[in-house]
Amino acid sequence: MTPQTPQPLTFDSLDTSSRDAVAELFTRTFTASEGEREGILVGNLASELAGLIDDQEVMAIGARQGDALVGCVIFSHLQFEHASRIFMLSPLAVRTAFQRQGIGSQLIRHGLEELQRRSVAVVVTYGDPAFYGKAGFQPIAPGTIQPPFPLSQPQGWLGCSLMGEPLPALPGRPTCVRPFRNPAYW
Known part of the structure; x- marks a missing residue:
């Protein structure tokens, strides 16, 4: 028996029908890297965000190998009083067996390209400066x-x-989508 060649990765926009798969991906990935408590916290956040995907306020890009969701990035709108559309990248997960293959970077790139097509001027995130710096993110001055x-x-x-x-x-604090209104995420 000859080994099968893995199916290529595909990247596409997700909708609310992906909610369960998104929740499972984030829960398992963060449990493996950060422990059960963090896995549950981030898995619940991802589930809530995936339930709000409307491609206006919340957008998600998935990486699939065949039918399996192996990675996902979620972007949500930050509403500033006097600013054009600003989005936040968070959270991002790549299934443990698929990490260190550039999938996270590809997810970010696909998402940023889509937001740029939608005339979004700025994307922010809250994460590891070393990782996100590779995608063009820089520290925000106080x-x-x-x-x-x-x-x-x-x-x-x-x-x-x-x-x-x-x-x-931009003056003042923005309003974020409902799932992020929990100070535990900050």
């Missing part, structure tokens, strides 16, 4: 773009301009 809630690790607040301009200074 007072430039505030997060929705105070951060436990301010060095992880990062931004990326999609229009080739410096990040704008």
Whole structure:
């Protein structure tokens, strides 16, 4: 018997019908890397966000191998009082067996390209500066773009301009989509 060649990865937009698969992906991935408590927390967040996918306020890109969801990135709208459309990248997960193959970077790239087509000017994230820095995210200077809630690790607040301009200074804290209104995520 000859071994089968793995199916190629495909990247596509997800909708609310993917909610269970998204929740399972994030729960398992974060449990494996951060422990059960974090896995449940992030899995619940991803499930709530996936239930809101409407391609306006919440957008998700999935990486699939055949029918299996092996990675996902979710973007959600941040509403500032006097600003154009700003989105937040969070969360992102790649199934443990598929990590370190560039899938996370490809998910980010696909998502940023789609947001750029939609004339989104800025994307922010709260995560590892070393990882997200490879995708063009840079630390946000204090007072430039505030997060929705105070951060436990301010060095992880990062931004990326999609229009080739410096990040704008935006007054006030933004309003985030409902699932992110839990201070435990910040």
